[in-house]
Amino acid sequence: MDNDCIFCKINAGLIPANIVFRSNHCFVIEDISPKAPVHILIIPKVHVKSLSGIPSSNDSLSADIFDTASKIANSKNLNGHGYRLVINQGPDAGQTVEHMHVHLLGGKVLGEMG
Numbered sequence: 001m002d003n004d005c006i007f008c009k010i011n012a013g014l015i016p017a018n019i020v021f022r023s024n025h026c027f028v029i030e031d032i033s034p035k036a037p038v039h040i041l042i043i044p045k046v047h048v049k050s051l052s053g054i055p056s057s058n059d060s061l062s063a064d065i066f067d068t069a070s071k072i073a074n075s076k077n078l079n080g081h082g083y084r085l086v087i088n089q090g091p092d093a094g095q096t097v098e099h100m101h102v103h104l105l106g107g108k109v110l111g112e113m114g
Contacts, residue, residue: 002047007099025064037107048100078106
């Protein structure tokens with residue numbers, strides 16, 4: 001746990017949040033500033049600053065992130081129309097919290113990125 005990380009504090013119960021799902025390695029919350037009707041954050045329970053910070057030996061974390069995304073998309077009825085998974089890495093990409101997380105967006109037609 002990083003004592004300065006908001007996601008670590010949420011996971012530890014130090015900051016209240018509506019955790020909508022927990023898996024073995026992740027927890028899921030709704031984004032506080034949604035960019036789509038469905039905007040969910042899938043967050044590793046362990047503090048990992050970036051995608052490259054996930055040890056290659058920890059395949060279970062990587063697999064759990066995508067399994068969780070699939071479960072959430074299914075529970076929100078997004079599979080028929082589609083959804084987007086986004087990982088912002090670093091300040092140039094818009095990462096505002098230095099704890100790797102995946103945005104799941106859906107519920108509307110999403111424009112092209114770029």
